[in-house]
Amino acid sequence: DAGVTQSPTHLIKTRGQHVTLRCSPISGHKSVSWYQQVLGQGPQFIFQYYEKEERGRGNFPDRFSARQFPNYSSELNVNALLLGDSALYLCASRSRGRLAGVQETQYFGPGTRLLVL
Amino acid sequence: GEDVEQSLFLSVREGDSSVINCTYTDSSSTYLYWYKQEPGAGLQLLTYIFSNMDMKQDQRLTVLLNKKDKHLSLRIADTQTGDSAIYFCAERMDSSYKLIFGSGTRLLVRP
Numbered sequence: 617d618a619g620v621t622q623s624p625t626h627l628i629k630t631r632g633q634h635v636t637l638r639c640s641p642i643s644g645h646k647s648v649s650w651y652q653q654v655l656g657q658g659p660q661f662i663f664q665y666y667e668k669e670e671r672g673r674g675n676f677p678d679r680f681s682a683r684q685f686p687n688y689s690s691e692l693n694v695n696a697l698l699l700g701d702s703a704l705y706l707c708a709s710r711s712r713g714r715l716a717g718v719q720e721t722q723y724f725g726p727g728t729r730l731l732v733l
Numbered sequence: 734g735e736d737v738e739q740s741l742f743l744s745v746r747e748g749d750s751s752v753i754n755c756t757y758t759d760s761s762s763t764y765l766y767w768y769k770q771e772p773g774a775g776l777q778l779l780t781y782i783f784s785n786m787d788m789k790q791d792q793r794l795t796v797l798l799n800k801k802d803k804h805l806s807l808r809i810a811d812t813q814t815g816d817s818a819i820y821f822c823a824e825r826m827d828s829s830y831k832l833i834f835g836s837g838t839r840l841l842v843r844p
Contacts, residue, residue: 658737661831672831
């Protein structure tokens with residue numbers, strides 16, 4: 617079975633531009649989360665989507681947006697790029713939608729490495 | 734508050750055991766995870782433990798949880814050079830979908 621896939625693998629943009637990152641979850645997974653990992657730090661939560669609805673949002677500005685499609689794939693959009701947006705963007709898919717009392721694990725894709733010049 | 738802390742670096746000799754430590758602050762955490770990240774790669778889930786457990790063993794990996802002290806550890810037995818990587822501890826609260834990660838511990842295995 618294919619794991620979580622992300623595209624593109626690498627991307628170079630300049631300040632002020634817009635970027636769209638894509639993620640396909642593991643087959644059968646309905647929940648997708650996005651994380652930003654700046655060099656030398658742990659991943660920071662950006663968004664979580666389940667069944668095409670936003671279910672959680674981290675402490676990121678409105679320049680960051682996302683959506684989930686009927687096939688459960690997802691896009692992360694970042695407008696007006698800043699140098700500080702340079703990072704590895706990770707997508708994770710999760711096997712279950714409910715929280716309480718249900719075993720669940722999140723599986724991460726290889727990430728998209730974004731460099732903003 | 735939400736905060737996960739890890740030591741930055743650990744160096745061990747091949748064949749020895751490695752112990753990577755983590756402390757977290759939120760007592761309502763329900764799941765605690767260990768992820769491995771190799772250079773230029775994404776995160777690989779190694780193991781997880783539910784908060785009502787004290788210990789979990791999975792082949793060479795042993796996870797210990799001290800809920801009173803909010804301390805989590807990952808022991809890798811017979812550490813190999815292929816275990817060299819960054820190891821992240823993460824917590825998930827019962828009321829949230831998100832994972833809170835530590836800053837990672839870089840493990841270097843010397844031959």
